[in-house]
Amino acid sequence: MAKSGKRTITIRTQNQNGKAFISISDNGSGIPQFVISKIFDPFFTTKCPGEGTGLGLSICYGIIDNHDGSISVENLPESGACFHIELPINQKSPRTHKRPARIKNVNLSKKRILVIDDEPTIIELLHRYLTREGHHVDVAKNGTTALKQMKANDYEVIISDLRMPGITGEILFDLIGKTAPELQQRMIFTTGDSESNDAYQFLKKNHCKFINKPFTFEELKEAISNVCLIEN
Numbered sequence: 109m110a111k112s113g114k115r116t117i118t119i120r121t122q123n124q125n126g127k128a129f130i131s132i133s134d135n136g137s138g139i140p141q142f143v144i145s146k147i148f149d150p151f152f153t154t155k156c157p158g159e160g161t162g163l164g165l166s167i168c169y170g171i172i173d174n175h176d177g178s179i180s181v182e183n184l185p186e187s188g189a190c191f192h193i194e195l196p197i198n199q200k201s202p203r204t205h206k207r208p209a210r211i212k213n214v215n216l217s218k219k220r221i222l223v224i225d226d227e228p229t230i231i232e233l234l235h236r237y238l239t240r241e242g243h244h245v246d247v248a249k250n251g252t253t254a255l256k257q258m259k260a261n262d263y264e265v266i267i268s269d270l271r272m273p274g275i276t277g278e279i280l281f282d283l284i285g286k287t288a289p290e291l292q293q294r295m296i297f298t299t300g301d302s303e304s305n306d307a308y309q310f311l312k313k314n315h316c317k318f319i320n321k322p323f324t325f326e327e328l329k330e331a332i333s334n335v336c337l338i339e340n
Contacts, residue, residue: 109136109188126197133190138183147181149324150233163229170236218242219336220261224254224268224280225298234267237325251275255283258291265332266291270299270307270318278310296331298323 109115115135122129139147150166172179177195184190221243223234231247238245246261248254252275254268266284270277277297284291292314299307300321311318317335319327 109134111137123197128193128195128197130193130195131190132193133184133188135188138187139181139189144181144183148179149322163233167229167233170233174236217336218244219264219332220244220246221265221267221332222246222248222254222257222261222263224248224251224266224272224277226250226269226272230269230298234328237328241329251277251280251283254280258284258288263291264294265335266295267328267332268295268297270297281314281316294335296328296335 118131118133120131120133148165148169150163169179172193172195175195177193179191179193181189181191218241221238223231223238223245224247225231225234226249228249231249235245235247246257246263248257251272254266255275258266268277268280275283277299281292281295284295295316297311297316297318298321299311299318310316317331319331
């Protein structure tokens with residue numbers, strides 16, 4: 109809506125057949141088709157670096173899905189876009205729409221996983237998804253907390269941000285190597301910085317497993333599966 113003259117958001121609600129129907133539309137320029145296909149993916153954003161995490165709509169989707177609802181988006185014929193939300197008013201209401209599955213059918217047994225990231229929304233999103241997949245998930249907001257948790261628990265997979273304040277992913281990797289080198293092979297780094305020279309050299313030198321931000325849940329699940337195959 110940034111280029112629109114008079115900016116208007118219209119919200120409509122309806123109660124019908126045991127469901128709440130909500131539509132939220134605007135009079136902006138609409139959404140490009142390539143964006144619509146990715147708009148609910150975690151970490152996908154069209155904003156400039158530092159202006160958004162790409163998690164807002166993904167978290168919205170997760171909340172609505174947890175309540176057996178659905179959310180979709182379409183461009184309007186005249187102008188703008190419209191989000192459609194359906195929510196059951198009682199828990200027994202059937203789900204009429206389901207988001208197409210994007211996760212490959214990977215045979216992955218349940219694992220104990222530690223997620224390390226200084227961004228609360230990323231921790232929340234990954235914890236929710238991995239828990240729903242049946243894994244036992246612990247989280248740490250920094251490297252210091254992560255090291256304490258590793259001493260107290262045996263983890264089969266560690267998912268860590270590469271760039272964190274204080275103990276970075278690189279430092280954490282080296283510290284783990286001094287006390288539990290076998291854990292280094294079970295680490296998966298998440299990074300939006302893999303093309304920088306320092307990050308590239310670190311990942312290449314240590315044969316680290318990593319996935320680039322933005323990544324999909326499909327890519328995350330594949331990375332966990334690959335780590336577990338090496339482990340076995």
